[in-house]
Amino acid sequence: MNCKCKKCGASFKTKLALILYSLFSICCINLFAQNCNYKLSVQVIDLHDGIPLSNANIEINELEILGKTDFDGNVVFENLCKDSYLLTISHEDCESLTQTIELKKDTFKKIRLEHHLNELDEIMVISDNRNNSRTLFENKISKDVLEDYNSRTLGEVLKTVTGVSSLNSGNYLSKPVINGLHSSRVILINNGVRLEDQEWGIEHAPSIDINSIDKISIIKGASSLKYAGDAVGGVIIADTSKEKLTDSIYGNVITNLQSNGRGGGISTNYTKTNSNGWHYKFQGTLKRRGDFETPNYVMTNTGFSEHNLSFKAGLNRISHGFDVYYSLFSNRLGILRSSHAHTAIDIINAIENQIPNVIENFSYDINIPSQKISHHLIKFRGFKNFDLGKLSMKYDFQSNDRKEYDIRRGDRTMPALDLNLQTHSLAFDLESKFENNSNLKAGISARYQKNFPDPSTGIKRIIPDYKKYDFSLYSIFDISFTENWFLETGIRYDFSHIDAYKYYRTSLWEARNYNELYPEFVVEDLGLNTLTNPKFTFNNISTNLGARYSIDNGKNIYFNYSISSRKPNPSELFSEGLHHSSARIEIGDLSFNSEVGHNFSLTYDSSNKRSSLTVNTFANIVDDFIYIIPVDLMPTIAGVFPYWEYKQEDAKLYGFDIKYDRQYFNNFFVGHQFSIIKGYERANNKPLINMPPVNLKNQISYSFPNLNNLNISLESEYVFRQNEYPNNNFEVFIPTEQIYQLLDTSTPPGAYHLLNLASSMGFKSENGGSYKINLRVENLFNKLYKNYLNRLRYFTHEMGRNILLSVSYSY
């Protein structure tokens, strides 16, 4: 007799059933006694990337038993009978799925859900559930925050994350600093492509338009070995959302105006998706600003214009898919006129006077000095799901062009610096799942890069011609031992060969003793210059070990130890000569080794409906840390210039950051952030240059759900004075007065406190779209201050009050 338990429940309904009840009961009880102690373990993962989905509901329809998946997407049902069950799996971000399961023994079942239904909604619930790694704590920036910052740069948005600051050159160029580390130590991944634009110097900001991306993850300290082995500081991953598998059209238009700089911008986004998987997306941004203003004066020649666009098209199916992505980032940017101080005396005067020596009336003109950047990125990616996992292939090409214009004699209009960096890369990645709740990721990649400094500038090349060949292999394995413990370990090998051609000044070549050390590099001695062909090969191993312990729901402890190895970049190796835009002589060193960072981080994260707390502590022991400091003055015929040299010393950095948010009542929200970083040379405990000062941010906000979701918030940012800095001051001879004067390039400016006011409101339109109005006032009290992490702080204060208005329409 074929007796199924589910019929027991149904048989209550009729009298006939009552009679039959005992029979059936006996039958069922008998069965239960024999076979009803099976265990069904279910793991729910994202079909696309295999990431576990927490808070998915699983219902065994026949028994009306409901289970919810934990952080790792797991749920266990016990005491089940040998039977066939119908499961309904649902998740707030996914389309529900029903699946029949035949239970004959203890079973582990992996269920893959199509997970991106809500991904484009304004509140990205999803971002709480998805991680690049399961043992590294990730800070997320949601679509919402990105929209609020639509008129800004990536560096400014990243500063909203605790422990992330930015190294600025003026108002618009900002480079992210993660726990005190920046430049080629912080790897930027745009749509899966490693951006190649960070290697030339501090004043080169990442070329990503924040309107082209939908979410950002920041992994502090430890390297995500899938992307890079040299991320001593951290990884920033910017991505677009996955396309829905439905027939739909969505997008937005954002316009903004801002009072400081007297400009604005417009950005639009259009996505078309089909249920058969085909999709395309277009995005474009235009921005224009005039001169920015401090509370007291105009910062002459600081305007910019920018236009960006991106396009994506492809097929996204369950078993396979591909897409093509193109993006262009281009801007023309004025550089503060008076920052081009060409002598140390100018710098002394600027420091004494506190204000720039050229202040003109407000203008939209972008004059010399200026820079012009265009960065093209083309990516092709394809994937296929096999039994053993997901295999994907990616090819990308980047061309990054940078021109810097300086004031030159003889009406020369050609750029003073003209660099073109082209990079091709090809990568294969495999992601496999195993039934014992472990995953293996592995990949291989190759990259070819060519740098071409155009000789028609008539100015000595700062970065030489070079070709670089990279090859890497990685493997990452993770496993969850118990419900609470999760371990991940990975290893990566990077090979890099660089083949450069460079004209050295013979005098420098000899002064540095390179003629003894590297005679094999010399191609030809041309008298004044020596043509050389330096070739270097680096073999680096990076590895990490991470663990996560889940105390209970919503409370986790993360520990990570990683070793990252970064080869010296071309500017650290080869820089030589006067960097016009920085008014300093920069000298690299051919003898540098790879920098090796040992990073330990411990993070506690706890969140519930009303509050969340994150405490992140870290220690970074970096061997052969490379940094640039002013060491001397160099008399040239054009005056005396600060002489900056790249140095290599063992360093240590440590600190912690805390973020605590809490909601009171229903509408009142309070947020706090605090971060502190210390950095020293290990040999003599001398503080490192440009360490972010301690900062404290507080925010209170109140929302009125009945008034179109009106939200008003007040933000306070207190930045302490950096009291620990290296003294790199030196005496300068002032020829006109025949005296020596102190050039104080080291002393940091004082502490400052800024208040910002933000408000937003949302409206639904009749056709189903929605409007959002955002009004922000930054530096509410028009405070005059200087920022230690602004390279131009000798010459100018920071921006004064800025009122920003943006209106967005989403459909």
Added chain:
Amino acid sequence: MKIFKYALLAIPFLYFSCSDDDDTPEPINEEEVITTMTVTLVNHQNGSDVVTMQTQDLDGDGPNEPVITVSGPLTAGTSYAGSIQFLNEMEEPAEDITEEVQEEDDEHQVFFSAAGVGMEFVYMDFDGDGNPLGTQFVLAPLGAGSGSVTITLVHEPAKPNDGLDTAGGEIDIQTTFSVTVE
């Protein structure tokens, strides 16, 4: 075990071949550099009393310091007709930058100053607006002693101006010569 099967997965290896043709980049003609400034002073009263002051920095922004020479002492109580020549000796043959400075006379000015010893300087050449240029000048030592003369070429100063300290612009060349007046 399955893991071995997966581990054995062969991943295609891509090899970038590169052709080693002539990669040598062309040398850069650093045409704007001023390596040399020569100041020639001819005594108005005695044409054979010629004093030359020179600064020469053949490696430009390289580590070698400029070589500064002064041919001899100046005579007090007289005046000298001064002329300045700017050269770029990185080029072969050397390029005379003076012509370029004189052509763009509205964008340039030479500034003079003395310390430790009394000197008077008078501009003898002017731009189209009647503002001083300074490649031609008169130098008059006021009394005997030793001190220094500083000569500065500024590109794009404010014109007219009240002197080097407030003129702005960018310094193309600046040298201090030790001088003796007898």
